[in-house]
Amino acid sequence: MLSYLSSIWDYRYFWFSLVQNDLKQRYRGSVLGMGWSLLHPIAMTTILCVVFGGIFQQDYRFFGPFLLSGMTVWNFLTHSITMGCNSFFAAEAYIRQHPTPMAIYPLRTVLGSGFHFTVGMLLVVALSLWFLGFPGIVPILTLGPTILMIFILAWSLSIIFGLFTVIFRDTKHISEIGLQILFYLTPVMYPPSVLEGRRVGYLLKLNPISPFLELIRDPLIYLKTPSLETFGVALAITALTYTLAYSLLRSWEKRIIFHL
Amino acid sequence: MARLELDHVDLTFKVRSCNVITLKEFLLGKIFTNKTRPNMEVHALKNVSFCVEQGERLGIIGHNGAGKSTMLKTLAGVYQPTRGKRIIEGRVSSLFEIALGFEPEASGWENISFRSYLQGETPKTISKKRQAIADFTELGDFLKMPVRYYSAGMLVRLAFSIATSIDPEILLVDEVLAAGDLAFQEKARNRMKEMMARAHLMVMVSHDLGSIQTLCDRAIWMDHGSVRMFGKAQDVIGAYMNSVKPETAAA
Numbered sequence: 034m035l036s037y038l039s040s041i042w043d044y045r046y047f048w049f050s051l052v053q054n055d056l057k058q059r060y061r062g063s064v065l066g067m068g069w070s071l072l073h074p075i076a077m078t079t080i081l082c083v084v085f086g087g088i089f090q091q092d093y094r095f096f097g098p099f100l101l102s103g104m105t106v107w108n109f110l111t112h113s114i115t116m117g118c119n120s121f122f123a124a125e126a127y128i129r130q131h132p133t134p135m136a137i138y139p140l141r142t143v144l145g146s147g148f149h150f151t152v153g154m155l156l157v158v159a160l161s162l163w164f165l166g167f168p169g170i171v172p173i174l175t176l177g178p179t180i181l182m183i184f185i186l187a188w189s190l191s192i193i194f195g196l197f198t199v200i201f202r203d204t205k206h207i208s209e210i211g212l213q214i215l216f217y218l219t220p221v222m223y224p225p226s227v228l229e230g231r232r233v234g235y236l237l238k239l240n241p242i243s244p245f246l247e248l249i250r251d252p253l254i255y256l257k258t259p260s261l262e263t264f265g266v267a268l269a270i271t272a273l274t275y276t277l278a279y280s281l282l283r284s285w286e287k288r289i290i291f292h293l
Numbered sequence: 294m295a296r297l298e299l300d301h302v303d304l305t306f307k308v309r310s311c312n313v314i315t316l317k318e319f320l321l322g323k324i325f326t327n328k329t330r331p332n333m334e335v336h337a338l339k340n341v342s343f344c345v346e347q348g349e350r351l352g353i354i355g356h357n358g359a360g361k362s363t364m365l366k367t368l369a370g371v372y373q374p375t376r377g378k379r380i381i382e383g384r385v386s387s388l389f390e391i392a393l394g395f396e397p398e399a400s401g402w403e404n405i406s407f408r409s410y411l412q413g414e415t416p417k418t419i420s421k422k423r424q425a426i427a428d429f430t431e432l433g434d435f436l437k438m439p440v441r442y443y444s445a446g447m448l449v450r451l452a453f454s455i456a457t458s459i460d461p462e463i464l465l466v467d468e469v470l471a472a473g474d475l476a477f478q479e480k481a482r483n484r485m486k487e488m489m490a491r492a493h494l495m496v497m498v499s500h501d502l503g504s505i506q507t508l509c510d511r512a513i514w515m516d517h518g519s520v521r522m523f524g525k526a527q528d529v530i531g532a533y534m535n536s537v538k539p540e541t542a543a544a
Contacts, residue, residue, distance in 0.1 A: 043413075044410070044411075046410040046414070046415060046416060047407065047410035047411045050403075050406055050407055050410055051396070051407060054396055054398075054399050054403060054407070057399075058396075058398045058399070061398065126390070126393035126394030126395075127394050127411060128371075129371065129390050129393065129394075130371070130387065130389070130390055130391070130393065130394055130411075131369075131371070131387070131411055131412070132369065132370035132371050133411070287373035288306075288373075290371065290372065291306040291307070291308075
């Protein structure tokens with residue numbers, strides 16, 4: 034596994050320059066340019082805050098950072114999946130020319146959306162410090178391993194969905210519908226307390242995304258250190274996804290080219 | 294020391310008549326679908342074994358679809374053999390499908406970087422070569438333009454210049470000599486000759502028997518995926534031409 038990771042590292046200039054290019058092209062010809070990746074989450078949060086803040090009767094000082102943190106994590110993961118589906122097709126010409134470790138192509142898409150994730154997270158931290166106050170050193174430090182886990186999860190998911198799409202093209206469409214259903218079952222827009230006590234409440238406990246949201250929100254929104262149990266569950270989910278991605282990749286990697 | 298060896302290599306791949314699994318196939322499994330939509334299995338390489346050593350120049354010849362390009366891609370590591378072993382000593386540089394794989398929205402300059410990084414360059418090594426690559430393309434200010442506005446010929450110039458900027462140990466070439474307009478072709482031919490002379494080992498695929506004869510000392514004749522003959526370039530080309538002649542006479 035280490036030799037595989039190091040071969041990915043050997044190609045770092047290649048995939049990193051492609052990521053830079055993707056970001057540059059995204060805002061090509063726009064007046065604000067990169068400013069959009071800051072303005073977009075601010076605008077979305079404001080809109081949702083106004084609309085749903087009223088419905089759920091929430092204070093914007095709490096609801097703003099709450100919404101933004103949820104949307105940032107959710108968007109990162111879903112973009113990694115939906116764009117990961119296309120990652121191998123987009124790289125077809127490179128794959129046909131040069132043998133590379135295939136994981137670099139999903140990595141390219143994940144790092145692209147990872148940039149927006151980073152901007153969003155910085156914004157959450159700023160809002161949280163401003164509206165809610167400083168949670169203390171330890172809660173802030175837990176964000177390090179949390180974000181690393183989310184990144185590994187996103188990369189693994191985009192590899193898995195990328196590989197499945199190559200073999201079975203309908204994966205992309207099915208996953209889009211699945212994600213839409215999952216979205217309503219994930220406490221992104223509403224606090225988990227809304228569903229608790231109801232019949233569907235147990236779905237929140239089964240939702241694989243929930244622990245990650247908790248790990249982000251505990252320090253930044255509720256100003257406390259996340260429980261070790263939540264960390265354990267998140268770690269298990271990440272490790273499982275990673276192992277699946279790695280073993281699928283090792284057994285399918287060499288055959289991808291025949292299915293493109 | 295550069296060395297290339299294929300040891301009893303087989304390469305097969307399945308091509309579905311439609312190349313994708315449909316929802317119906319997925320749900321109904323193989324029970325109903327296999328009769329109407331059979332998988333075509335392509336046996337592209339059959340029990341191929343040979344070895345090329347340092348300093349040798351190998352030409353691959355054969356009719357269309359004989360497995361020449363497949364073999365080259367297997368040597369490059371783009372295709373993984375289904376059975377058998379591929380043994381390689383030395384850094385491989387390949388020249389095939391070079392006109393593909395550009396980022397259409399990025400400029401020529403940027404694409405020079407992307408492609409060079411893929412070929413294993415680093416920011417340090419590339420800063421020296423960049424200008425030389427750009428000069429060879431003769432594209433001048435067009436290099437600042439996104440490559441999606443390039444004509445086919447301009448793309449080929451760019452692709453060729455980048456691809457041939459490397460110092461190859463093992464060079465794999467698939468008929469790229471006909472690149473660009475007349476003036477560029479002459480330049481390209483000289484550049485290829487230089488590069489081939491520098492390479493420690495070369496394998497090339499071509500239909501131009503003349504250029505194989507002048508550039509290569511050994512040759513392989515591929516026929517329907519297997520090696521029909523392997524030996525001195527002159528002998529193999531001679532035998533190949535003899536086998537083709539009666540057919541054309543009959544036709």
